[in-house]
Amino acid sequence: MSGIWTGVRERVLALREAPGAANVFGASWGKSGHGFELRPPLAEADLLAAERVWGATFPEEYRGFLLEVGAGGAGPDYGLFPMKPPSAEKAASGAGQPPRIFWPAAVMELLDAHEEAAPHRDAYPDDDAYLAAFRAWDQRDDELRDELTDGALYLGHQGCAYYTLLAVTGPERGTVWDDVQAVGEGVVPIQRPGKDRLTFGEWYLGWLERAERQAWAEGES
Structure with a gap:
């Protein structure tokens, strides 16, 4: 592990008490806001079982997040979809075809x-x-x-039929993408100034830093 996830779970959960927490996009949205809650982290055995069923090893930053921070919950936009351990029957069978290359x-x-x-x-x-x-x-x-999203894992939704993807296979492995097929633009890499690709860790930690600034700023004099 790279150590980038040390203390991240605690930072996210602390935002539940921040005075401006409800102002962070996706945190409070009727009954569907993530509320800065996180699912428990996955056990290593459950993660390995999920990978066997999925048909590929997840990128290292995402694996570390699942093991150290949580198996879904608070995150960019409306949060991260849960990564649930497969049923014992499905895990034992190793069901699932290996995903195609994300290209x-x-x-x-x-x-x-x-x-x-x-x-x-x-x-x-x-x-x-x-x-x-x-x-x-x-x-x-x-x-x-x-086929456009083969080899990619859906991380979460942004609203209005937009989704966020994580490339699991191929040369883009480990980077995050926008699925904007709803407006006819296919899938495009998530970018920031000076960088044309973001890894999962950069994407999540960038969101956390912005959320902390916004959520705690309301309590400043």
């Missing part, structure tokens, strides 16, 4: 070409022929959109 640029090229090849009614002799072609095209579109 969004290649899949987005295929999607762009596929969009250009969308069938047009005037190219077909009748409605039945057009509908058959469109259904085949639409099925392939769904397949490509599924």
Whole structure:
């Protein structure tokens, strides 16, 4: 472990008492806000079982978070999805196919070409022929959109059908991405000034620092 998670769980939980905690985006949202709560950390055996089922070893920073900070809960936007230990039956069977390589640029090229090849009614002799072609095209579109996030793990949601992904396989492994397919932009890396990629640790700790500034500032004179 790199040691980056030392004291992080305590810092997050302390924000429950901060005077401005409710002002941090995602912390208080009806019954769905994360409220700066964290699930208990995973035991090593449970993490290994989850990886066997998922089909890959998780990036080191994310593994450390699950083992030292928590298996979900408070985090950027509306928090982190829980990483639950698999059932004993599923863990024993090692169910789950190994994920494909996360390579969004290649899949987005295929999607762009596929969009250009969308069938047009005037190219077909009748409605039945057009509908058959469109259904085949639409099925392939769904397949490509599924492939777009192969090899990535969904970390959480941002609202409005936007999600955050963690690349688990491939050359982008360990970096975090926005799934913005809802507005037709595919998946794009999360960035900050001067850096075109963020690791899971940079993404989470950056959020925590911002949340601390905002949540505790209200109590300052």
